[in-house]
Amino acid sequence: MSEESSGNTKKVEVVLSPALFPAYFESTDCTVVVIDVFRATSAICAAFESGIKGLIPVANLEEAIKYKSEGYKVGAERNAEVVDGFDFGNSPLGFKDGKFKGETIVLTTTNGTKAVDVAKSAANVVIGSFANLTAVCEYIEKADKDVLLFCAGWKDRFNLEDTLFAGAVAQKITQNLRFQNISDSTIAAMNMYDAAKDDMYGFLGNSSHRKRLSRLNMEEDVIYCLSLDQTDIVPVLEGDIIVSNKS
Numbered sequence: 333m334s335e336e337s338s339g340n341t342k343k344v345e346v347v348l349s350p351a352l353f354p355a356y357f358e359s360t361d362c363t364v365v366v367i368d369v370f371r372a373t374s375a376i377c378a379a380f381e382s383g384i385k386g387l388i389p390v391a392n393l394e395e396a397i398k399y400k401s402e403g404y405k406v407g408a409e410r411n412a413e414v415v416d417g418f419d420f421g422n423s424p425l426g427f428k429d430g431k432f433k434g435e436t437i438v439l440t441t442t443n444g445t446k447a448v449d450v451a452k453s454a455a456n457v458v459i460g461s462f463a464n465l466t467a468v469c470e471y472i473e474k475a476d477k478d479v480l481l482f483c484a485g486w487k488d489r490f491n492l493e494d495t496l497f498a499g500a501v502a503q504k505i506t507q508n509l510r511f512q513n514i515s516d517s518t519i520a521a522m523n524m525y526d527a528a529k530d531d532m533y534g535f536l537g538n539s540s541h542r543k544r545l546s547r548l549n550m551e552e553d554v555i556y557c558l559s560l561d562q563t564d565i566v567p568v569l570e571g572d573i574i575v576s577n578k579s
């Protein structure tokens with residue numbers, strides 16, 4: 333982080349893409365919220381809500397294959413589609429029937445799980461999506477550390493949906509004067525959320541990943557991913573495994 337916190341105030345910054353993460357990450361003593369609204373972090377929230385015990389995020393397919401050979405159930409997604417030979421993909425709706433209840437599963441996705449890997453040296457790494465918006469904000473306040481709202485984007489590029497969620501979180505937590513916005517990216521994200529919040533679905537109509545998901549008939553996933561507060565669980569990274577903050 334580029335400026336010192338004053339007194340007991342905590343800084344809130346939005347990182348608009350993984351390529352920018354090194355520019356913002358100056359101390360491990362912070363909370364990083366990894367955001368991949370369409371769909372990795374929404375799917376991880378749905379998986380915990382449906383009762384999984386843990387989720388091992390892996391950045392590449394080679395590692396995922398290794399876990400599969402050890403007997404784990406492994407999900408793999410690239411470019412929004414399930415990778416051949418794996419057990420499931422990245423649809424939040426795929427977890428709804430509780431079929432992995434009590435299990436620790438493995439997941440690799442195009443951007444989301446890579447972003448977790450990029451952030452992993454931070455003191456607190458948590459998973460955020462509209463599905464757990466309120467719970468994430470409460471977690472941040474309790475953790476009482478500087479905050480990086482880390483947008484996974486698309487292959488290092490900026491995207492609208494992750495920025496909207498970052499703006500929603502920044503707006504909520506900066507209502508508590510202990511948390512202060514110190515960067516232009518945070519102002520941009522909050523302004524964008526203001527413009528979009530009454531119709532996020534419409535606002536994202538032309539966004540690249542929404543169009544990609546539409547082409548693949550994944551409109552129901554989009555609706556889930558834009559629905560607020562589906563769970564009060566905050567998935568948190570502990571070592572190499574994501575677990576529920578309630579376990």
Ligand code: MLT
Pocket residue numbers: 368370371372373409411412413422441442443444445
């Ligand atoms: C990702 O990690 O890039 C995404 O979740 C892509 C997707 O499956 O929609």
